[in-house]
Amino acid sequence: MRDVKTTYITKKINNKYNLPKAIVRAVQNDTYNKEGSDISTTTLIKPPRLVQLQRVHALDIEEDVSDLIFSLLGQSVHHVIERAALNSDISEQRIFYNGPETLDWKLSGQIDLLQQDGSLIDFKVTSAWSALDAMENGKLEWEQQLNVYDFIASHNDMNVKSLSILAILRDWSKVRVMQSDNYPRKQVVMIPIRRWSKEEQADYIKTRIALHQSAMKSKSNELPICTPQERWSKPDTYAVMKKGRKKAVRVLDSRPLAEQYLKQNNLEDGKDAVVVHRVGEDVRCEHYCPVNEFCNYYKEGVKF
Numbered sequence: 001m002r003d004v005k006t007t008y009i010t011k012k013i014n015n016k017y018n019l020p021k022a023i024v025r026a027v028q029n030d031t032y033n034k035e036g037s038d039i040s041t042t043t044l045i046k047p048p049r050l051v052q053l054q055r056v057h058a059l060d061i062e063e064d065v066s067d068l069i070f071s072l073l074g075q076s077v078h079h080v081i082e083r084a085a086l087n088s089d090i091s092e093q094r095i096f097y098n099g100p101e102t103l104d105w106k107l108s109g110q111i112d113l114l115q116q117d118g119s120l121i122d123f124k125v126t127s128a129w130s131a132l133d134a135m136e137n138g139k140l141e142w143e144q145q146l147n148v149y150d151f152i153a154s155h156n157d158m159n160v161k162s163l164s165i166l167a168i169l170r171d172w173s174k175v176r177v178m179q180s181d182n183y184p185r186k187q188v189v190m191i192p193i194r195r196w197s198k199e200e201q202a203d204y205i206k207t208r209i210a211l212h213q214s215a216m217k218s219k220s221n222e223l224p225i226c227t228p229q230e231r232w233s234k235p236d237t238y239a240v241m242k243k244g245r246k247k248a249v250r251v252l253d254s255r256p257l258a259e260q261y262l263k264q265n266n267l268e269d270g271k272d273a274v275v276v277h278r279v280g281e282d283v284r285c286e287h288y289c290p291v292n293e294f295c296n297y298y299k300e301g302v303k304f
Contacts (some may be wrong), residue, residue, distance in 0.1 A: 006288055007216040012062045019065050025070045029037055030075070037096055037108030041148045044107065044208050045141055048215035053291035059289060061263060070170070074125040078170060081123055083114060090114040090158065097152045097205060101206045109149045118161030120153065123168065128176070131167040134191055136182070139165075140229065144204065146193045151201040163193040221296045230281035239276045242269070249273065 001130040015024050022129045034040040043051055060224055078092060085091035091113050104201040113121045122145065134142065146163040153160050173208065196204070238258040239248035252258045258275045267273045290297040 013065055013068070014062055017064070017066050017067045017189075019255035022070075023069075025082075026066050027065050032075075034094070034108055034110075036094075036106070038102075038105035039107055039209065039212060040191060041107070041145055041152070043150060044205070044212070045144045047230040048211045048278070049223040049226050049295070049297075050230075050289060050291060051212060051292050052215040052223055053220060055071050055216075057291060057294045060294070063290060073170065077123050077125055078112065085113060086116070088116040088179075092190070093130075095152050095156045095158075097155045099155065101151075101202045103206065103209050105209055107148075107152060107153045107205065107209070111149055111153065112204045114160065115154065119150060119164060119165050120146065120160045120162065121164050122149070122186060125168045125170050125291070128169040128172050131169055131189055131191065132182065134165070135184075135189065137272050137277055142191075143193055143196075146200050147196045148205060149193065151198070151205060154198070161196050165191040165193060167191055192258065198254050214297070220294065228282075230284070232284040232288075234280045236280040237278045239278055240273055241276050242267075242273045248276075 013024070013028055025166050028220070030183065034043075038170055056128045056235065084093050089109060091271070092109055096106055096108045098104075111120065112123045113119075115121070121191045122142070124142070130139075133139070142165050146165070150160050150163060167189050169184060169187050169189070172184065176183045177185060218224075238252050240258055242249050249259075250261050252261060252299075255275060255277070259269070261272060262269055262275070271273060282298075285292055285295070289298070291293070
């Protein structure tokens with residue numbers, strides 16, 4: 001399998017909103033480089049269908065500069081962190097691993113910061129809502145990413161004792177702090193990440209690489225459908241709306257449950273309140289997938 005790579009040609013970047021050329025150049029001059037590996041950690045955790053469609057349609061993919069500004073902000077933070085690292089720290093270093101778990105592929109990962117005390121920290125520029133959700137419910141993609149880093153680091157004689165995300169909240173608001181009890185108090189939050197056992201890490205890596213290798217042998221219309229989790233799928237819900245109120249009184253998972261709620265609260269549908277069907281969607285497919293125009297699942301509107 002070593003002659004087959006998961007890399008794909010750099011996408012075409014447009015500037016339909018005529019943003020300053022300096023911004024365009026900054027976006028185009030992305031220094032990200034995973035040379036020397038067959039697959040990087042960030043690619044490993046992506047859906048195999050998405051990665052394969054990116055590879056097959058590399059020459060057809062176009063993105064606009066305006067859609068890459070958040071990515072540019074994230075890169076700028078990494079440059080600042082490099083300035084803050086101590087001589088005893090490992091910062092912005094790409095490490096590699098090739099073993100039984102990687103099925104003859106070389107896996108790589110770029111560590112943001114590994115402090116002398118064993119704290120492995122990855123920096124994210126994200127929304128306050130995303131950070132809050134991760135603090136309350138966890139974020140699987142972050143957990144997967146850091147545990148793969150941990151696995152590779154341990155095979156490079158690096159001493160890792162804990163995993164964390166340092167989240168910088170790009171849309172943080174001081175006003176929201178006063179309006180909400182659980183809104184992040186500051187614009188920077190540390191989020192502990194659950195550390196898996198070495199067996200869990202190894203099994204995850206082996207399974208993911210096998211999926212990516214299988215996808216590379218499949219035709220585009222036969223690729224495995226991204227899981228609901230990978231599609232950031234939101235199910236249909238039913239909102240009970242009272243007259244004179246903008247927000248729903250209750251949001252339930254089915255119409256029978258909504259009707260039961262009306263009955264229990266002596267509300268008459270169509271008179272005191274109304275049940276509004278909120279159609280679910282695959283958020284990633286609809287708004288964030290760079291290859292949805294080439295994806296038969298998306299184009300056919302199939303829902304699983």
